[in-house]
Amino acid sequence: MIATNQYRTHACGEIGKQLIGSEVRVAGWVENIRDHGGIQFLDLRDQSGIVQIVAKDEEMLQNVNRECTVTVRGTVVARDPDTVNDRLSTGRLEIRASQLEVLGRCRAALPFEISAARETREETRLRYRYLDLRNRRNHENLVLRSKIISHLRAQMEKLGFLEVQTPILTASSPEGARDYLIPSRKHPGKFYALPQAPQIFKQLLMVSGIERYYQIAPCFRDEDARADRSPGEFYQLDFEMAFATEEDVFAVAEQVLYETFRAFTDRPVSRPPFERISYRDCMLRYGTDKPDLRCPLTILDLSDRFVESGFAPFRGQCVRAIVAPGAAAQARSFFEGMLEFAVSIGMKGLGYLKVRKDGGFDGPIDKFLSEDDRVEITKRAALKPGDVLFFIADSEQAAPRLAGQIRRELGARLGLIDEDRFVFCFVTDFPMYEPDELTGRPAFTHNPFSMPKGGLQALESQDPFTILAHQYDIVCNGIELSSGAVRNHDLDTMVRAFEIAGYDARTVEEKFRSLYTAFQYGAPPHAGMAPGVDRMVMLLTGEQNIREVIAFPLNANAQDAMMGAPCEVSPKQLREVHIRTL
Secondary structure, eight states, X not given: OOOOOSSOSSOGGGOOGGGTTOEEEXXXXXXXXXXXXXXXXXXXXXXXXXEEEEEOOGGGGTXXXXXXXXXXXXXXXXXXXXXXXXXXXTTTEEEEEEEEEEEEOOOSOOSSXXXXXXXXXXXXXXXXXXXXXXXXXHHXXXXXXXXXXXXXXXXXXXXXXXXXXXXXXXXOOOSSSOOOEEEOXXXXXXXXXXXXXXXXXXXXXXXXXXXEEEEEEEEEEOOOOBTTBOSEEEEEEEEEEESOOHHHHHHHHHHHHHHHHHHHOSSOBOOSSOEEXXXXXXXXXXXXXXXXXXXXXXXXXXXXXXXXXXXXXXXXXXXXXXXXXXXXXXXHHHXXXXXXXXXXXXXXXXXXXXXXXXXXXXXXXXXXXXXXXXXXXXXXXXXXXXXXXXXXXXXXXXXXXXXXXXXXXXXXXXXXXXXXXXXXXXXXXXBSEEEOTTTOSEEESSOTTBOBTTHHHXXXXXXXXXXXXXXXXXXXXXEEEEEEEEBOOOHHHHHHHHHHTTXXXXXXXXXXXXXXXXXXXXXXXXXXXXXXXXXXXXXXXXXXXXXXXXXXXXXXXXXXXXXXXXXXXXXXXXXXXXXOOO
């Protein structure tokens, strides 16, 4: 309900049949003007909707043009039956204007039609984002975003979580991405960092006795843009729980995400408990740690059948295979298209076998198989006549990733992906360490503050690359919504974990002084996660690009075309923060 004031008594979308015969005042933007032989029709738009204004006095419309703002006084009447517009909630009514005042003139030519904003080049849309947001769909995305965040807050508070705002200016921390650094004016040569996540602060809140914390947290990472990742900043539902296990975190995440998605979509949503898949199984079965479970295809490991194969491209390689059910009936163009896709992602080719009606194979690879190979492959892949078995052969590192891409592409081209539902899963048991790309030495795979499975004993006795961590992700429809972990709250275990990754105890104490000190005063076991708000909204709106659900996003090159950021600053400003540019 719009509060009555000098500009309006009702919102445009509130004009209903109960107001017929009443005098009202409305205000908004002029979306369209139509001249029907001396009678002018205006479509007036505000946040609530559109209402038609009828003006019989041409003088009234002087200085009125599209997208100017006006206030109109008039009487609500029913439209003639042949002018009814059922696409609008107000489409059976109109306001006969007795007074119209221009509040804000539109003085410049519009850079694009508001109704066609989404067909406009993105750089232009972002430069005039305030106009772009007048587009109904873009506007509705922001309205839905607001409602989702409100719903998330209500869910968390219902579960006993306390909202706490953590600092924006903080210290640099190895979270896995590049920091945004801010030079200090008062402390020459020193820098603040914008938080990649409130990680350390929320752990300190656990030590502080805030046992259930949450916030809609802004996070800042100097990363390149992707369709599901906005450069610069993003928001997440950050939460942490003291005296909690990962199953406690899962229970909260399942309830909050299920209830939120169910509240904002009519499409089927995975019911709790969500499927749990270990990282190892995920990489084998789906070729990614972000599996889209709407696609029924899975990946098989057939490496053992090609250790000494006569087929040179497969011999001694990691060989993965995917069954495409009934694909033998596909046209030649389908197989050519799949080969073209395989080459585009870096494969040298894409081998396949077709299963004949008699159960035999057709394809050049068949002649390199023994009868025992054929029987075993048929059994493992549960092959049926008409199926096609596609092969991906490469190194141990590359084959799973390539197989995952082939799986997704096959699912899409065969129409196997159910676009009409939301499927959640947890990916668990991530490796604690992975080889550094440059040195080969252990580096943290995920969050460095995670508890290793087996604790200090595992760190002391196991090969670092075999250690699993209490780390987990939530994935929905192939998009990572959240990562989280049981935190490492034991000081000795934390120091040893960082030592393996190349940080000595002194560096840990200096770099993470707050945690290092706090953990000496009775830290509780704690765990949490942080589902991404932007990605939730992206999924629920059906948008393909995350920038469509952010009010003022940076472009793909991490620039703000509207504000002109990043920008040069004056020499005086640089001197104040003790910076000299090259």
